[in-house]
Amino acid sequence: MQLHPSQQPAATAAATDPRKLASDLIDAMEALLKVIEQETELVRAGKLADAIALDARKTELSRHYVMLVTAVKNGRDQFKAASPDLMSTLNRHHDVFRAILQVNLTVLATAHAVSEGIVRGVNVEMQKRNMPSTYAANGQRTAPGARHMAPLAVSRSL
Numbered sequence: 001m002q003l004h005p006s007q008q009p010a011a012t013a014a015a016t017d018p019r020k021l022a023s024d025l026i027d028a029m030e031a032l033l034k035v036i037e038q039e040t041e042l043v044r045a046g047k048l049a050d051a052i053a054l055d056a057r058k059t060e061l062s063r064h065y066v067m068l069v070t071a072v073k074n075g076r077d078q079f080k081a082a083s084p085d086l087m088s089t090l091n092r093h094h095d096v097f098r099a100i101l102q103v104n105l106t107v108l109a110t111a112h113a114v115s116e117g118i119v120r121g122v123n124v125e126m127q128k129r130n131m132p133s134t135y136a137a138n139g140q141r142t143a144p145g146a147r148h149m150a151p152l153a154v155s156r157s158l
Contacts, residue, residue: 018075018082022090025068029097032061040104043111123152 035058042051072079072090080087127150136142 018079018086021068021071021075021079022083022086025065025072025090026093028061028065028068029093032058032065033097033100035061036101036104040107043107048111119152119154126150126152 035054039051039054039058042048042054076087134142
């Protein structure tokens, strides 16, 4: 999904107006946060397919956000000279943005770890069935060789 043509040059046009740039950046953070919070709730609810569907919108908003942040960084001196309080306002909004983003990353990491644990557990159980049970001369169980291992295939279409 492409940004509307009027949004693409926003960073360069707003570079001359720090208040406009700050407003655009705050709007971009809020729009991105809405999608991220929605993704977080979907992942917590186990609705991974619905969460994945948000990826295109999240990518679009992230690009727009990065473009605006770059414009703020490039015009930092002009920004501070024109309105010092504006930079502190942006910093406060950005701190909230980072905190919510950290919650999202934690939820995603937890979902990843849980799913990886499930797949590894299934693989261990499958391998137990495929391996012969043999014993060495000393009565200890021997570890079967790699030729007895069967690969695990996972379908991502579910």
